[in-house]
Each structure stands twice: as C-alpha cells, then as structure tokens.
Amino acid sequence: MMDTSSASPSAILPISLDAPRLIPHQPLVTVKGLVKHYGRIRAVDQVDLEVYPGEVLGIVGESGSGKSTVLRLLNLQEPADAGEYHLNIPQVSPRNLLELDRFQKREIRTLHIGVVYQHPHLGLRMYYTSSGNVAERLLVTGERTFSVLRRAARESLAASEFPADRIDDPPAVLSGGMQQRVQLAKAIALKPALLLLDEPTTGLDVSIQATVLDTLKHLQRETNITTILVSHDLGVIRTLADRVMVMQHGRVVETGLTDQILEDPQAAYTQQLVYAKL
Amino acid sequence: MYIATKGGEAAIQQAESLYHQLKGQVTLETVRHIEATMPYLLDRVMGEASLYAPELAALAIAQTGGDLYEAVLLLRAFRSTQPRIAYAQPVTPESMVTVRRISAAFKDIPGGQVLGPTLDYSHRILRLDILDNRQAPAEEEPAELPETPAEAVYPLLADWQRENGLLEPLPAANPVEPADIPDVTRDPIMMPAPRAHRLQALARADTGGVLALGYSSMRGYGLIHPTVNELRLAHAEVMVEHPVTGVPFSAGRVRVSQAEVVSKDASGFKIGFAATLGWNEMKLIAASMLDLEMNSENSHPALSEDFVLYHTEPVESSGFCIHFKLPHYVTFASSMDAVRRVQALYRGAKATATEAEEELSS
Amino acid sequence: MSLKDLTAQASAAQGYSYAYLDLFAKRELRRRILKAIAIPGCQIPYASRELPIARGWGTGGLQVTLSLVGPESVVKVIDQGADDSVNAANLRRFIARMSGAETTTDTLKATIIQSRHRIPEERLKEGQALVLQVPDPEPLRSVEANMAKAREMHADTDYGQMWLTLYEQLVRYKQYIQGASYPVMVHKRYVMSPSPIPRWDNPALHQAQHLTLLSAGREKRLYAVPPYTNVYPLEFSDVPFEVEDQTGRVCVRTGAQNKFMNELPQADGSSLFELSDTGYADKLVAHDPPGATYYDDQGNFYHDGYLKRQP
Numbered sequence A: 001m002m003d004t005s006s007a008s009p010s011a012i013l014p015i016s017l018d019a020p021r022l023i024p025h026q027p028l029v030t031v032k033g034l035v036k037h038y039g040r041i042r043a044v045d046q047v048d049l050e051v052y053p054g055e056v057l058g059i060v061g062e063s064g065s066g067k068s069t070v071l072r073l074l075n076l077q078e079p080a081d082a083g084e085y086h087l088n089i090p091q092v093s094p095r096n097l098l099e100l101d102r103f104q105k106r107e108i109r110t111l112h113i114g115v116v117y118q119h120p121h122l123g124l125r126m127y128y129t130s131s132g133n134v135a136e137r138l139l140v141t142g143e144r145t146f147s148v149l150r151r152a153a154r155e156s157l158a159a160s161e162f163p164a165d166r167i168d169d170p171p172a173v174l175s176g177g178m179q180q181r182v183q184l185a186k187a188i189a190l191k192p193a194l195l196l197l198d199e200p201t202t203g204l205d206v207s208i209q210a211t212v213l214d215t216l217k218h219l220q221r222e223t224n225i226t227t228i229l230v231s232h233d234l235g236v237i238r239t240l241a242d243r244v245m246v247m248q249h250g251r252v253v254e255t256g257l258t259d260q261i262l263e264d265p266q267a268a269y270t271q272q273l274v275y276a277k278l
Numbered sequence B: 001m002y003i004a005t006k007g008g009e010a011a012i013q014q015a016e017s018l019y020h021q022l023k024g025q026v027t028l029e030t031v032r033h034i035e036a037t038m039p040y041l042l043d044r045v046m047g048e049a050s051l052y053a054p055e056l057a058a059l060a061i062a063q064t065g066g067d068l069y070e071a072v073l074l075l076r077a078f079r080s081t082q083p084r085i086a087y088a089q090p091v092t093p094e095s096m097v098t099v100r101r102i103s104a105a106f107k108d109i110p111g112g113q114v115l116g117p118t119l120d121y122s123h124r125i126l127r128l129d130i131l132d133n134r135q136a137p138a139e140e141e142p143a144e145l146p147e148t149p150a151e152a153v154y155p156l157l158a159d160w161q162r163e164n165g166l167l168e169p170l171p172a173a174n175p176v177e178p179a180d181i182p183d184v185t186r187d188p189i190m191m192p193a194p195r196a197h198r199l200q201a202l203a204r205a206d207t208g209g210v211l212a213l214g215y216s217s218m219r220g221y222g223l224i225h226p227t228v229n230e231l232r233l234a235h236a237e238v239m240v241e242h243p244v245t246g247v248p249f250s251a252g253r254v255r256v257s258q259a260e261v262v263s264k265d266a267s268g269f270k271i272g273f274a275a276t277l278g279w280n281e282m283k284l285i286a287a288s289m290l291d292l293e294m295n296s297e298n299s300h301p302a303l304s305e306d307f308v309l310y311h312t313e314p315v316e317s318s319g320f321c322i323h324f325k326l327p328h329y330v331t332f333a334s335s336m337d338a339v340r341r342v343q344a345l346y347r348g349a350k351a352t353a354t355e356a357e358e359e360l361s362s
Numbered sequence C: 001m002s003l004k005d006l007t008a009q010a011s012a013a014q015g016y017s018y019a020y021l022d023l024f025a026k027r028e029l030r031r032r033i034l035k036a037i038a039i040p041g042c043q044i045p046y047a048s049r050e051l052p053i054a055r056g057w058g059t060g061g062l063q064v065t066l067s068l069v070g071p072e073s074v075v076k077v078i079d080q081g082a083d084d085s086v087n088a089a090n091l092r093r094f095i096a097r098m099s100g101a102e103t104t105t106d107t108l109k110a111t112i113i114q115s116r117h118r119i120p121e122e123r124l125k126e127g128q129a130l131v132l133q134v135p136d137p138e139p140l141r142s143v144e145a146n147m148a149k150a151r152e153m154h155a156d157t158d159y160g161q162m163w164l165t166l167y168e169q170l171v172r173y174k175q176y177i178q179g180a181s182y183p184v185m186v187h188k189r190y191v192m193s194p195s196p197i198p199r200w201d202n203p204a205l206h207q208a209q210h211l212t213l214l215s216a217g218r219e220k221r222l223y224a225v226p227p228y229t230n231v232y233p234l235e236f237s238d239v240p241f242e243v244e245d246q247t248g249r250v251c252v253r254t255g256a257q258n259k260f261m262n263e264l265p266q267a268d269g270s271s272l273f274e275l276s277d278t279g280y281a282d283k284l285v286a287h288d289p290p291g292a293t294y295y296d297d298q299g300n301f302y303h304d305g306y307l308k309r310q311p
Helices: A067-074 A102-112 A130-140 A146-159 A176-188 A206-223 A234-240 A258-263 A268-277 B007-023 B028-037 B039-049 B054-063 B068-080 B157-163 B195-203 B207-221 B281-293 B305-311 B314-323 B329-346 B355-361 C003-009 C023-038 C059-068 C086-099 C147-155 C160-173 C199-205 C278-285
Strands: A029-038 A041-051 A056-060 A082-087 A113-116 A194-198 A226-231 A243-248 A251-257 B097-102 B227-241 B248-264 B269-277 C074-079 C112-116 C129-133 C184-186 C190-192 C211-216 C221-225 C231-233 C261-265 C271-275
Touching: A029 A067, A041 A056, A041 A067, A041 A226, A041 A251, A056 A067, A056 A234, A067 A082, A067 A194, A067 A226, A102 A113, A113 A176, A130 A146, A130 A176, A130 C160, A146 A176, A146 A206, A146 C160, A176 A194, A176 A206, A206 A234, A226 A234, A234 A258, A243 A258, A243 A268, A251 A258, A251 A268, A258 A268, B007 C086, B028 B039, B028 B054, B039 B054, B039 B068, B039 B207, B039 B269, B054 B068, B068 B314, B157 B227, B157 B248, B195 B269, B195 B281, B195 B305, B207 B281, B207 B305, B227 B281, B248 B281, B269 B281, B305 C147, B329 C199, B329 C261, C023 C059, C023 C211, C023 C221, C059 C086, C059 C112, C059 C129, C059 C211, C074 C086, C074 C278, C086 C112, C190 C221, C199 C231, C271 C278
Parallel strands: A056 A226, A056 A243, A113 A194, A194 A226, C074 C112, C112 C129, C129 C211
Antiparallel strands: A029 A041, A029 A082, A243 A251, B097 B227, B227 B248, B248 B269, C184 C190, C184 C231, C211 C221, C261 C271
16 A cells, blocks of 8 residues: 655645645644663663654554553553653643653543554453443543443444444454454544554454554544554554654664655664565 | 340240250360360461460360361450450570471481471371270370480571572561551551561461462462471460569460471572461461462462452351351342343333433343 | 449450450541541441451441440341341340340331341431441452452542443343442442442432441441431433332231332242331331331332432
C-alpha cells in the first residue's frame, strides 16, 4: 500500500485518506528528556518527541530499542526516571504528567488516553463481555444509565468494525483480530485526546492484519485522533504513520516524514532497517 | 433477670446432655492421665492455642472428647480473658536447654547430631501385646545413663554458615520495646504482614493446614528443593523482670521447638524459619518451608502469604466450616427469589417495555 | 456501683471480666467503633478476640455487643429473624450471663439488637443500636479476592469493576441476580456489604433513626452506618433495584401480608408462608399493637420514592 501522491511541504491539503497532512498548530504531546533505567540497562535514554493534533507518529525499532517502554511511560503505567511529558489540552493542567500522584495519573489515563496492547489480555478482561469491556470505561467515569452504556458500547464497537451480533461474547472466545477491535473500541470509548497503539497487529494472521490496519486507518482519519503507533513492522508504519521516529538502544536515531524516512533514510541504522525489510 | 426462653433453648439443653451422656464424665483422673501420657497431643494443642498451660490443655482435650479444633478454641477463648502482665526477655536458640538437635545439611556439625527423644528410626508396628490380658506387656528398654552428661546448649549451624558467606549476614540489631512488637493477637492482621505477624501466625497455625500447603510446595509447586538446616526441640526459660527490683528471674520453663530450612539461590542460600510453643516437628518443617516460599513472586496460592496465613488459622477455618450448619433460610429465600425471577423472564412473563428494558431484551 | 457489684450481677461468670472481654479489648473495640461511625461504610480492621463460641457463629457481632452492653441495657438477639433460633438463644444466654443485662423479644424495648441476617420489621428509633453479624465484610470479594488489593480499590474509590459485574448480570440474566448481601453505596463514598440481609431489609439502612454496626469476627473488620445517613443500593438509573416479591404471601400464623416471609415446603408440593420476624408475629398473635413498620400493609416503604418499583 504505497502512497503515490506527495504534498508540497508548505501547503495545507484538504483531508483525504491518502495524503499526509501538515498541521501547523501547537503540538498536543510534548516529551523532553525521557529516561528509564532497569538496573544498569538504559531502556529509554534522553528521548524527545512531539505529536501534533490529528497526527499519527510512528515509532519504529527492533525489539530492545525502547519503543514499547516509551509507550508504557506515555501511558503513565510506570514511573519515569527523568523527563517532562505534557498534554496540551484544556482539561489538563500544564504540569509535567510524570510528576503526578497515582490518583491523578489514573484520572489522566482514564479520561484522556486510550491504549491498544499487542497482547489482548493486557488490555481486556477476557471473561467479561466485549461490550462490558467497553462500558467499563464509562462506568469508571460515573455513567450510571444502562441504556447509555449499551449504546456507547455498541457505537464504539461499530466504529471498530466489530460485528454487532457478537458484542456480548467474551474476548476469550474471539479471534485475535476481533480481540484487537474490542481493545480499540475500549480505547476510543471516551473519545480521548491521545491514542497509543503498541504493535496492534503483530501476531495476527497477515490477512487479518490488513483488515485491522484498514479499520485503524479509517477510524483515525474520521475521528482525527492524535495517535502514537509503535511497531517493528515498516509496512504498518507506512500505512498509518504521518511521521516516524526511529529508535535504537533507547535513543532516537532519526525523525521525519514517513515517506522521507522510508525512501531516503539518512542515518546508517535507518538505512539498515529499511533496506533489510524491503 | 428475665431471659427470654423459647423452644430453641430447651433443645440446646437436651442436645448438650445427650452429648455428655454419650461421651462420659470428665474426671480429674482423666485429665491427669492425659497430661502424663500424651505430651505430643498437649504440645500440638498448646502451640495452636498459643497458650502454654499443660493442665488446661489436658482439660480441654478431655472436655471436648478429643476434638482438637474444639480444644484449641476452648484454650484460645480462655486466653482472651487473661490480661498481659509482663513481657518475657527474648529466647535465643543458643541459650535454650536443647534435648534434640539435628541437621540434614551436613553429616556432622559443631556440637554433633543430637538425636534426643525420637521415634524417627523405629518400626511403626502396633503393640498388640499391650492388649493381651494374659501377660504383662514387655517394657521398653530404659535409656542408658551416660558417663558425661550431654551439652545443654548448642551453637547455631546458621552462624557457621554466615561466617562462611553461605548465608546472608543477619540484619543490624534494631531493638524494639516489647510493647511495640507487632502482636497478631492484639493487632488486626493486614497484608503484606510484618515479619513478626507472619512468624506468630505460623506458630499458631493449624498443623494439618500447614502440612497440606507445605506439602504442595514440596511436591512441585514450589521453586525450590529445601534442606532442613537445623531442627531443635528444647526447653526455654521464661525470664521476666521483677516489677520492683528489676532483677530478671525465671517464671518457669516451657517446651519450644524451631526449624530452619535452606534452599539454594544464585549467590548463596536463603533461609526459612518457624518456631512454636511445644514440640511439633512436622508442623515446623512445613511452616519453615512456607516461610521461605512465601517470599517468591509465584502466584500459586500456597506460595502467597495472604492465602497461607488466612487459611491455616485453626479457629477461623474450623469455625467457618461448621457455621454452614447454621440456618441460612433467609439468604436462601432471597436466592430463590432471584432464581424465580430469572426463570419467569425466560418464560416471557414480562409485558411493559421501557428503553432500558428494550436494551435488556435485545 | 463498684466493679464488684458489676461482676456480681454476672452470676455464672466467676473470675471473668464484666461482659467477658478484658478492659483493654473493650476499649480498643469502642475506639474502632467510633472510627467506623466517623467514616460511614469504611471497613475498620480490629484485633478480633476468640470467644467461647466458634468463629462464623457470631463472634464479631458478639464482640461489639459485649463492648456496648451495660447492666441497664436491654438486649434482643435474633437469627434469620427468629428469637428462638438455637443460635440466637445461645448468644442471648451468653450475653445475659456475662453482663447481667435484661433480655427481650420486643424490638421496641431493646436498646441493643444483635441480629444474624435480618432487620426487624418494626422501625428502630434513636437510641437503639442494631448489631449485624457479618460473614464476609468485603463487597468486592467477587471481583478481587486479595484483601490488600481490595483495600486499595476502596481507598481509590475504584469501583468500576463492581459496576461492571452488575452490567454483566443485566446482559446475561436481564436483571440483578444478587440475592442477599446486595452491595450499597454509603454516604456517597464507600461501597459496603450490608451483611447477608435480604434485599427486603436493605432500604431500612437508609436515613434510619438508629445506629447500625456491622462486625465480622473471623475476617476482623467492623463498619458502621450512623443514623440519618444515605444508603443506596448499587443500581443503574434505568434498571431499578428490586426487593424480594412477597405478593400473595399470607402468614399462616397471623394473616399478615407484605412483610418478609419464610417459605415452608409442604408434603403435597405446595408452600405455606409465615412471618420471619417472630417478635413481630408474637405481637400480632397476642393482639399487642406493634410499632410502625418499614413497609406498610400494602407493601409501601416508608421513605417515599426510595424504592423505584413498588407493587
């Protein structure tokens, strides 16, 4: 799925499914100097990044590059050892999110961030209904009307192209692709500002990967949700990401527009990565 | 003083009378006999009751007709009525009068392997000759009196191992006021439990429960192959300070026992420990293994402190188990109501529809 | 009144403290009870003492009663609503022996009512304390078996999974399937298990005139609902909580209706019904006018609008 069109760097193109878009606003997500050690291993070593509203930033690297750790830190799941992390939305104070207490972090995670994990059992309650998994997001924010919960679950699952007659099946009996759709529905249920995708299609059958990727792409374009996508798969990056950040050994090697990085990689490591895969 | 009496009370009285009639009278003789001839039974009950009172333990066993869980409950209930009047000084293993002390870790250890009183190596054969009325039963060979008496105290094997870098050194001494020592009989138990609570809970734990969980870990759920580092049966002096002069004196001697087990980890050995009032070797070996295992990150219930400490509590577990005999007919009625509603719904008995009900029936 | 006088009244209690428990135990219990009253619905851990009654048979409730009782108290003890149940009779005997307090079967005369799994039908008033025996104090048990994690969930007001369980019940069974022990929200802060009282009795906890104390001896937790506190069952706004259906049930002893009934299976396959609250039934049989009840004879609850679906 190669993009054949190209955009002039300074023009703002009308939103279409294929053209990468340049957005001249303030970044939604700002990260500076992110650091995380595990013992003597520097899993994340001075990472800076910015993501603009409506944009998809891909983070690519091999396993051990630190890309999944970055995602976990941005999801406020683990404490960082250093760094600043800001979400530029009105409901969130200008404070560094990494310094919030656990209660505040939980609130941010619930209301403003959605996450899809590679392994569904990390993001889902496998033996509750799929609709229940989605409804739980609203329950946690205090929604107490059953018909509203049902409707919201139905709508979210429909937006993730999940079959309507199976919304009450538990994830444990669903295929891998369906499980990812439930995760996605759960992630967008509260219409968060930021969507984090950690290898969302890795491990799925190739044909299923294509359909799930398709859904992700449609959803992102329709809702314009700011997204950070982690993957080791350049094909996935190419399909979804507007810009891409290459990581190796916990550091950022190169950042740029997806097409530029993939067609004309500058750094040696990126060259290795690109030419090895194609 | 008016006590409302109804049918239920008369039934209780009669049930109790019938029980005592079937069991037979408890006499002082019976109690003395138990006290004199069943030391291991006494020790098990006293250990689980965390009350050292051999006469009362014998009475409890006689009174309950040998129902050990009831006997432990009697003693614990009695213990609840006793005020704490003093704190004894800590007992160190190296200072206890030790009559039995063995190690499976080495063939011989400083001080020697002291077998003490044990049937470990005997044949488990019923002495039917005792039942034979026609002749006096053969007497056991008396133990020989040695020329030189055995040592009263022995060094700790674990100290030798620590000196040799096989075990981690003990943490720095952190003296605590006796009244500040966490006490599982005075404080609510919360997980993760302070070490004092854990060791106290294991000391008072149900022998059968500890054995079952310890066994499951020995058999394969555990990650380790433990070795009995040292097992001791001893008598400890209960040293108390005189309230006026401050001079320590012995308030008496109690039987105590302790076990240490070790297992290998990457850089050395880890040690598990358990001790109790009275002599109860089997419980201690299992309990010290659980002490070791409860620190691992394994999620198996027998290796979780929460699971082990809650479910090896003899009074709690036996009481809750038998409480199921109590009437539960109100809760049952409530469940029947819920079941009947669901059955009615599936038979299509509902008529009106609100939006929620449409959701429910979709 | 000297300690000697106090203990002399407990005639069979030679050598025991007044009300069996020693002073320090009673003092600790009272402090815990005060803390529980100060934080409605929050489980307060306490060091539960062993009593001469097996765990699981009411030692938690008994410890609370023994720390409250005095020589002037009037004590009623019921089990499943009955004064003459063997368990209730046993506990009542013990309390009377150890405290010298008067006992009664009349709900309105009692100052302390210790109960296993029921609230009396007659409304309790200011100055009365209801002590409920609790087997499992943790309402989150079905979603989180680990006590330490459950404590964290309460501390964080993290009840999402509890609500999810109710949602799942509606999806699978089209109604709430919890029988007794229906979880409630107390004072808008803590989710609490009301003990295994039937759903019928849950509403009696809301804006009550009396003090309710709940105690679990084996699990070593106690909690409280002070008078005039809001207590609402966990329910969705569009799927109301419902009590057990007593329609058509007539007490074979008294002819009463719209109160909680025991079902008595008959040999021919049918059922007869009788009032679960024996103290109340006795009054009706003796033509003694009973006090005002939580549900009137038509089955309407006395706080209007509290139960959204009524006959």
